[in-house]
Amino acid sequence: MRMTRRTVLLGAAASGAACVTSGAATQPTSAGFVRATFVGGAAGAWRVVSQRAVIGEGLAAVPFLDRLEGPTFEAQAPGQWRLVGVRSNERYSTRAEHDALASVQAGLGRSDATRACLIPMSKSAAWWALSQDERRELFETKSHHVGVGARYLPAVARRLYHGRDLGAEFDFLTWFEFAPQDEPRFDSLLDELRATEEWKFVSREVELRLSRG
Numbered sequence: 001m002r003m004t005r006r007t008v009l010l011g012a013a014a015s016g017a018a019c020v021t022s023g024a025a026t027q028p029t030s031a032g033f034v035r036a037t038f039v040g041g042a043a044g045a046w047r048v049v050s051q052r053a054v055i056g057e058g059l060a061a062v063p064f065l066d067r068l069e070g071p072t073f074e075a076q077a078p079g080q081w082r083l084v085g086v087r088s089n090e091r092y093s094t095r096a097e098h099d100a101l102a103s104v105q106a107g108l109g110r111s112d113a114t115r116a117c118l119i120p121m122s123k124s125a126a127w128w129a130l131s132q133d134e135r136r137e138l139f140e141t142k143s144h145h146v147g148v149g150a151r152y153l154p155a156v157a158r159r160l161y162h163g164r165d166l167g168a169e170f171d172f173l174t175w176f177e178f179a180p181q182d183e184p185r186f187d188s189l190l191d192e193l194r195a196t197e198e199w200k201f202v203s204r205e206v207e208l209r210l211s212r213g
């Protein structure tokens with residue numbers, strides 16, 4: 001792995017776990033584009049508390065995980081798996097929804113948010129065959145994704161990365177941070193979203209629960 005300052009700070013993953021190749025190759029910098037690499041392996045800032053396949057195929061079990069953001073993707077070392085995505089523009093939120101969420105949501109990295117969850121997921125060909133207005137209708141009018149999610153702010157902090165246009169292993173990498181006492185609320189958020197029309201179009205979903213500190 002190329003050693004960046006971030007890698008050193010967050011903990012470089014070492015060899016040891018089963019190796020699975022995931023995602024696209026390391027790419028050159030392009031200004032303003034934030035690339036995220038999730039590295040599962042024998043070391044990392046987050047300890048994996050549990051890991052399971054929710055829909056479809058899972059990922060090789062790993063004891064630790066790092067979430068690394070920067071202008072380039074991190075390279076993969078032997079014994080690790082790697083998932084990649086990018087921060088991107090919003091597709092579905094209205095201005096009013098965006099502003100309402102922005103007024104209450106918390107940022108990542110809060111000192112008391114010592115629990116996290118990584119949910120890599122993909123949607124089916126049927127979802128991607130829909131037009132934008134049909135997807136928005138499923139996402140919010142029928143499933144209330146934003147309306148449901150808003151009730152869990154600011155306890156749950158979140159970040160969404162897109163992988164589909166990179167040809168990555170997952171269409172989305174979703175990341176959540178919360179305090180230990182809010183984990184039951186996070187469970188309830190997942191229950192609500194997984195019962196929606198939107199989730200009928202989820203073709204693969206993996207859940208990793210994490211802890212630090």
Ligand code: HEM
Pocket residue numbers: 089090091092093101119121123145146148149150152153156157158160172174189190193
């Ligand atoms: C914490 C509460 C949550 C809030 C406030 C929230 C809010 C949002 C918003 C506003 C978007 C639309 C972004 C856009 O306009 O493109 C979005 C997209 C998305 N969210 Fe959530 N969300 C929450 C929880 C979750 C959870 C728990 C999951 C996974 C289990 C999840 C998975 C996704 C995915 C995959 C997308 C992209 C959907 C697509 O583009 O088809 N969200 N979320």
